[in-house]
Amino acid sequence: MKRRASGGSAIERARGVPFRFDGREMRGCRGDTLASALLANGVRPVGRSFKYHRPRGVLTAGSEEPNALVELKRDGAYQPNIRATLQELHPGLEARAQNCWPSVRRDVLAVNDLLAPFLSAGFYYKTFMWPRAFWEGLYEPLIRRAAGLGRLPRAYDASLHERAFAFCDLLVIGSGPTGLMAALTAGRAGADVVLVEEDRQMGGLPLSQGGQIDGRGADGWVQRVLRELQGLPNVRLMPRTSVFGVYDGGVFGALERVGQHLAEPGLVPRECYWRITAKRAILASGALERPIAHPGNDRPGVMLLSAVASYWQRWAVDPGRVVVFGNNDHALTTAQALAAEGMQIAAYIDSREDVAGEAPFPLRAGAEVVGTRGRQGLREVTIRARGRESRIACDTLGLSGGWNPTLALTCHQGARPVWDEAIAAFVPRPGMLPGLEAAGAARGCFSTAACLADGVEAARAALAELGLTAPDIALPEADDSPYTLRPLWQVKAPGRAWLDFANDVTTKDVKLAAQEGFASVEHMKRYTTQGMAPDQGKSSNMGALAVLADATGGSIPGTGTTTFRPPFVPVSIGALGAGARGKGFRPERRTTSDTQVRALGAPMIEAGLWYRPSYFPKPGDPDWRTACNREVGYVRKAVGVCDVSTLGKIAVQGPDAGRFLDFVYTGTMSRLAVGRVRYGLMLREDGHVMDDGTCARLGEQDYLVTTTTAAAGEVMRHLEFVQQAFCRGWQLRLCSVTEQWAQMAIAGPLAGELLAHVLGEVPDLPFMGYQPVQVGPVAARLFRISFSGERGYELAVPARYGADLFRQLVALAEGLGGGAYGMEALNVLRIEKGFLTHAEIDGFVTAFDLGLQGMMSRKKDFIGKAASGRPGLTGAERLQLVGLRPQDPTAELTAGAHLYPREAPAKATHGQGHVKSVCYSPTLGTWLGLALVTNGRARHGEMLRLDDGLRGNRCEVTLCDPVFFDPEGGRMRD
Amino acid sequence: MIELSASQPFAGLHLPFSHGATRLSAIVPARMTMIAPFPGKTEALVKLLGGFPAPGEVFEPHLRLVWAGREQALAFGEGLPDGLETCASLNDQSDSWAGAILEGEDAKAVLARLVAMDLRALPAPSSARTMLGHLPLLLVKESEAEFQLWTYRSMAGSLKNDLDQAMRSVAARRAVT
Amino acid sequence: MRLPCPCCGWRDLREFTCIGAADYLERPTADAPPEAWDAYLHVRDNPAGPARELWYHDPCGTWLVVERDTVMHAVTGSRAVEDAQ
Numbered sequence A: 001m002k003r004r005a006s007g008g009s010a011i012e013r014a015r016g017v018p019f020r021f022d023g024r025e026m027r028g029c030r031g032d033t034l035a036s037a038l039l040a041n042g043v044r045p046v047g048r049s050f051k052y053h054r055p056r057g058v059l060t061a062g063s064e065e066p067n068a069l070v071e072l073k074r075d076g077a078y079q080p081n082i083r084a085t086l087q088e089l090h091p092g093l094e095a096r097a098q099n100c101w102p103s104v105r106r107d108v109l110a111v112n113d114l115l116a117p118f119l120s121a122g123f124y125y126k127t128f129m130w131p132r133a134f135w136e137g138l139y140e141p142l143i144r145r146a147a148g149l150g151r152l153p154r155a156y157d158a159s160l161h162e163r164a165f166a167f168c169d170l171l172v173i174g175s176g177p178t179g180l181m182a183a184l185t186a187g188r189a190g191a192d193v194v195l196v197e198e199d200r201q202m203g204g205l206p207l208s209q210g211g212q213i214d215g216r217g218a219d220g221w222v223q224r225v226l227r228e229l230q231g232l233p234n235v236r237l238m239p240r241t242s243v244f245g246v247y248d249g250g251v252f253g254a255l256e257r258v259g260q261h262l263a264e265p266g267l268v269p270r271e272c273y274w275r276i277t278a279k280r281a282i283l284a285s286g287a288l289e290r291p292i293a294h295p296g297n298d299r300p301g302v303m304l305l306s307a308v309a310s311y312w313q314r315w316a317v318d319p320g321r322v323v324v325f326g327n328n329d330h331a332l333t334t335a336q337a338l339a340a341e342g343m344q345i346a347a348y349i350d351s352r353e354d355v356a357g358e359a360p361f362p363l364r365a366g367a368e369v370v371g372t373r374g375r376q377g378l379r380e381v382t383i384r385a386r387g388r389e390s391r392i393a394c395d396t397l398g399l400s401g402g403w404n405p406t407l408a409l410t411c412h413q414g415a416r417p418v419w420d421e422a423i424a425a426f427v428p429r430p431g432m433l434p435g436l437e438a439a440g441a442a443r444g445c446f447s448t449a450a451c452l453a454d455g456v457e458a459a460r461a462a463l464a465e466l467g468l469t470a471p472d473i474a475l476p477e478a479d480d481s482p483y484t485l486r487p488l489w490q491v492k493a494p495g496r497a498w499l500d501f502a503n504d505v506t507t508k509d510v511k512l513a514a515q516e517g518f519a520s521v522e523h524m525k526r527y528t529t530q531g532m533a534p535d536q537g538k539s540s541n542m543g544a545l546a547v548l549a550d551a552t553g554g555s556i557p558g559t560g561t562t563t564f565r566p567p568f569v570p571v572s573i574g575a576l577g578a579g580a581r582g583k584g585f586r587p588e589r590r591t592t593s594d595t596q597v598r599a600l601g602a603p604m605i606e607a608g609l610w611y612r613p614s615y616f617p618k619p620g621d622p623d624w625r626t627a628c629n630r631e632v633g634y635v636r637k638a639v640g641v642c643d644v645s646t647l648g649k650i651a652v653q654g655p656d657a658g659r660f661l662d663f664v665y666t667g668t669m670s671r672l673a674v675g676r677v678r679y680g681l682m683l684r685e686d687g688h689v690m691d692d693g694t695c696a697r698l699g700e701q702d703y704l705v706t707t708t709t710a711a712a713g714e715v716m717r718h719l720e721f722v723q724q725a726f727c728r729g730w731q732l733r734l735c736s737v738t739e740q741w742a743q744m745a746i747a748g749p750l751a752g753e754l755l756a757h758v759l760g761e762v763p764d765l766p767f768m769g770y771q772p773v774q775v776g777p778v779a780a781r782l783f784r785i786s787f788s789g790e791r792g793y794e795l796a797v798p799a800r801y802g803a804d805l806f807r808q809l810v811a812l813a814e815g816l817g818g819g820a821y822g823m824e825a826l827n828v829l830r831i832e833k834g835f836l837t838h839a840e841i842d843g844f845v846t847a848f849d850l851g852l853q854g855m856m857s858r859k860k861d862f863i864g865k866a867a868s869g870r871p872g873l874t875g876a877e878r879l880q881l882v883g884l885r886p887q888d889p890t891a892e893l894t895a896g897a898h899l900y901p902r903e904a905p906a907k908a909t910h911g912q913g914h915v916k917s918v919c920y921s922p923t924l925g926t927w928l929g930l931a932l933v934t935n936g937r938a939r940h941g942e943m944l945r946l947d948d949g950l951r952g953n954r955c956e957v958t959l960c961d962p963v964f965f966d967p968e969g970g971r972m973r974d
Numbered sequence B: 001m002i003e004l005s006a007s008q009p010f011a012g013l014h015l016p017f018s019h020g021a022t023r024l025s026a027i028v029p030a031r032m033t034m035i036a037p038f039p040g041k042t043e044a045l046v047k048l049l050g051g052f053p054a055p056g057e058v059f060e061p062h063l064r065l066v067w068a069g070r071e072q073a074l075a076f077g078e079g080l081p082d083g084l085e086t087c088a089s090l091n092d093q094s095d096s097w098a099g100a101i102l103e104g105e106d107a108k109a110v111l112a113r114l115v116a117m118d119l120r121a122l123p124a125p126s127s128a129r130t131m132l133g134h135l136p137l138l139l140v141k142e143s144e145a146e147f148q149l150w151t152y153r154s155m156a157g158s159l160k161n162d163l164d165q166a167m168r169s170v171a172a173r174r175a176v177t
Numbered sequence C: 001m002r003l004p005c006p007c008c009g010w011r012d013l014r015e016f017t018c019i020g021a022a023d024y025l026e027r028p029t030a031d032a033p034p035e036a037w038d039a040y041l042h043v044r045d046n047p048a049g050p051a052r053e054l055w056y057h058d059p060c061g062t063w064l065v066v067e068r069d070t071v072m073h074a075v076t077g078s079r080a081v082e083d084a085q
């Protein structure tokens, strides 16, 4: 059989393209889709159906395709569920049929087809019920193996995806006659227009159906309009782009196939996920032809008539002998046009009695197709007319059950379409979705002339809303023949008639669902799985609905549609996650000492977005704890250096700065002397602790607030809120200076000595003091504060000097028998001293719980004051901060463990509290913990059992004061 | 007494570089001061400075003032007039930011991959606070083909990575169309 | 979804943080009875229709009162908290 006719507007015949399908070498032409190339190569079954594994062929020529889903080899892996109708052919393309084994022609699971009587609607729910024990072992794996279309690649997906944002005045979705006229009208008016088209080529139906527009071939007219649009700087054309969702505020999700059609994409992304923000949008998405449910309608070779026309016109695929089965005028005119162009039309079958016309082929009115034959593809169809059956030999059956406006996008925000009796289809209501109007075939205007006029009209309306003047535009002349049909949803004859090809749902299944009580359209859908395949029932929803209405005796509009939700077309997870992979997942914040600490071999840990060193290994260290203990020793015995720049720093400046800080801190900062630092606590308004840190008064009207690393953003937002909401007109401003200063902690008995090397002398600075200092010519800030319990300073320099300061401090510290210390050592040092972090300040604790109730001023109002005094937030029933020491000092404590009375079972009812932080203290030679325990402060000395069910750790612990080391604090004040 | 040497925000990140029609280069930091007038003191400030930028404005009475957020502007350069501290909060931000210039005819296409804003609609010069991917961003549009991109110093590496990837992608697209 | 910031104009949702109803602006006095504080902290309407919400525009640091319809999702107004009421 000759499979390429002459012509073919989309292909370049001279340029052959080699490709492989199911391991077979084939050749197509440049411009082919995989589907057109397969058809041109005589491939009929291109996949197996989901449930019965029946052979299936190409049904459509667009993204609505339910059958021709294949696996495509890309970047070394097979990508499943690629629609062959959209995938453009490129040299070396490799695809394979999915849902079949060993091959699409001989598939083992086709045995399912023989089991069809047992696999009817709802079989999942009926079959896999009992015994219950079979679920995990048998049913679930069975369902998993059989379920789903295609196979997920197991390997890491190396393909590139991209995301992008676009903005425009007017988004036109679809580039048929309606969309082109809309874009042209708006483009000439100077509006900023984006025109998107799912196909590689713009033009819509005229590309497939030929005909005349403006006194010339429709194709020529399309090209002329496109040339003008390309010349307009305010118009952007986006082919290969599917709009898949409409979101609030005029945001549209669209998926562009960027490199999917390239043999060597290189760095070109496979797809781009666009978010298009449009002030107005016109939905010119046209209409989709619907099939007819007749027995045997799923045989390869049965196609939509529009697809037969499309493959012929655009790709010159010769369908052989064609029988056309329709119920509308458009089907007949299409058959006439195709016959005039040389297609062999074996017969035209119309279910209507009153059809007549001049045609070079037999025209059978009042007839229906009641059966098909052919093992791997269609060989003949059985016709029934006035009760008598006859057979016609053919290679292709073109179905046309009428057209459904492609209106799904108008329903994405919950609105429902209305029924239009004249075209027996749902159409969008005007104003269904703010800012978006359907035009042309998408709202049921089916003739070319009507579409052209409607495109102009829709653009005029949008331009008026945009405040732009529409130009005068001449309407091209085009076909305006009426479209009439008599609905034909199913042919009532013996045999299985398919509605949903992708999910194997027949008319019988829908009737069974209705019989079994699943008579609402949403129930029927879930019971039969109709419309739940990747095509989302684009070719089957209407038919299934009509069959359901028939079975329940209701009307179609009364039965109603299922809900249309995004995405309108499948969107790969890779595209949704574009840009967020690897380093794009979240930003990295690096300190100025980052390069250096990494060079020292420190493993990094994340603190919020920051990276900080956990410890500094040395050759011969048996484990990390050895390094940690060594670093604790630096601080307790000599001097340690640690980059603490990640702590949030907020400048609070102005005449009312002190007053403001009194309002946000529990303590009174306005009475802090210039040059002094105070520990402060901020509460949330609900009385719980938000954050802690220091507050330094740098000048009369100049304070510096520090926050914990992880809470810096939250605290800044909170302070902004308090200022803007409750402190209107107060004379102050907030400014984050976190990044301006590189700040290094210098801690240990020799800290002063080290500073003398840095500054030239030991500064005379009392504990909790601040003074500006000079490091040579560099103006710096020196704070005497300690998070380790040792004599401690923090020296801040402008960030450009941070790297060098850290390097020199570490070198000096090493000279004094100390060195750099990391987060592990910092944690040990602070636990030994009972200092808090967000491990303890977990959002549930109050100042009372932490033993810090003394820090809450009684003399003033502050955020959280009223609520912190509520019943239930203070008292013996509260979980209070305590220290933990194990009976056996070598017994490891684990954070997250729960505490119980020694003999009580590990049940929630016996719970006494839980462990927040633990460490091994080399200073005290024992494990230590900080815990929250009910009425803990009154229970020092009591013994409890620590029980960590998750890690299987149990030991006995004694409650004690949370300050384990130097409780008087002499070492840091000294 | 020790002596300290300075390093640049993009140190070790191999700027400048180009992909296709776009080029990314580091801005050598100058003195940058964040000026935030106290409530009701904007007029007094305007007298001293010769003006103060409204949202989105870039304004050059003598120093360049770039709007940088609610009630605040960044002043670029030395020589702020005396007395500003009576009507505004002042903070040295010279070391807080990492700034780069993205230029070329595809600069807007590159930014369309990362910034959820219509940059074509902005006048030149103008400024905007927004995000570049997940990064905080102060964007200054100098012309249709030149943008200053400022993020916090610690995120210079992420800024470079994001831009590098978008620049490569746009250049690769150009090469096939 | 997009929201208007009085400083920056319409911006994508990703730039904003929401903390709930604008009732949170009506802070009781320090000596208000516990019932007033309870209502302030915890009691909120859950309107189907027009709502006033507190949003933060992170990039520029402005707190906003946004008027939004929770059924239609239409944003009908937005003012800086400082200028609200």
Ligand SMILES: [Zn+2]
Residues within 6 Å of the ligand: C005, C006, C007, C008, C009, C057, C059, C060, C061, C062
């Ligand atoms: Zn803003």
